[in-house]
Amino acid sequence: EVQLLESGGGLGQPGGSLRLSCAASGFTFGSYGMTWVRQAPGKGLEWVSTISGSSSFTYYADSVKGRFTISRDNSKNTLSLQMNSLTADDTAVYYCAKVERGGGGYFDYWGQGTLVTVSS
Amino acid sequence: DIQMTQSPSTLSASVGDRVTITCRASETITNWLAWYQQKPGKAPQLLIYKASSLESGVPSRFSGSGSGTEFTLTISGLQPDDFATYFCQNYNRFPYSFGQGTRLEIK
Numbered sequence: 001e002v003q004l005l006e007s008g009g010g011l012g013q014p015g016g017s018l019r020l021s022c023a024a025s026g027f028t029f030g031s032y033g034m035t036w037v038r039q040a041p042g043k044g045l046e047w048v049s050t051i052s053g054s055s056s057f058t059y060y061a062d063s064v065k066g067r068f069t070i071s072r073d074n075s076k077n078t079l080s081l082q083m084n085s086l087t088a089d090d091t092a093v094y095y096c097a098k099v100e101r102g103g104g105g106y107f108d109y110w111g112q113g114t115l116v117t118v119s120s
Numbered sequence: 121d122i123q124m125t126q127s128p129s130t131l132s133a134s135v136g137d138r139v140t141i142t143c144r145a146s147e148t149i150t151n152w153l154a155w156y157q158q159k160p161g162k163a164p165q166l167l168i169y170k171a172s173s174l175e176s177g178v179p180s181r182f183s184g185s186g187s188g189t190e191f192t193l194t195i196s197g198l199q200p201d202d203f204a205t206y207f208c209q210n211y212n213r214f215p216y217s218f219g220q221g222t223r224l225e226i227k
Contacts, residue, residue, distance in 0.1 A: 037164075044207065044218060044220045044221045045156075045158075045164065045207050045218040045221070047215060047216040047218065050216070059215065060215075062121075062215065095163055104211060104214065104216075105211055106166060106169045106170075106209065106211050107154070107164075107166065108166050108175070110163035110164055110165070112162075113163055
């Protein structure tokens, strides 16, 4: 059974940093791309970033480019999102999701999400 | 960047109804489109991929169609569990994008 468990959310300061993690199990982690999607309170879904299975390729939404860094450790089945220079607009539930193949594609499994609140 | 526009934003229907949600892309995405269902406080769940392929375990009352720039999600014979919010997603190329969502509510 595929399981994705996010952690690391919480209260962040404007201009500050947070690091999210996603622990994966139930599939061959390194064979699949992974992604982060966020959802601001009461709003729709926003794609944030995707990383290929081998970490060869990373992609970012313009809204986070230069501030967020996606990475993965295939030896530990863990996906991460380093979030720097936080603003109030980054307040959202952050979901990690498995991509249906090694590079890009749709998202076939999702974690339960972790809430990030940016406020002073 | 490709923009995805869903309509309607809200849809009121009754149990047993047949409903259709539309998603339009600002440029052609061939058939690289997925549909997700989201219930309050829960993560989205995949329903349809490649515009018309039903994800394993999803009831057959859900169906998708379309190609190019116009796509539809149809639910035939609404069940109480289907009242939720639905999102389309373009995965033709990065940056990926979602529609703004359609909230399906009980009439």
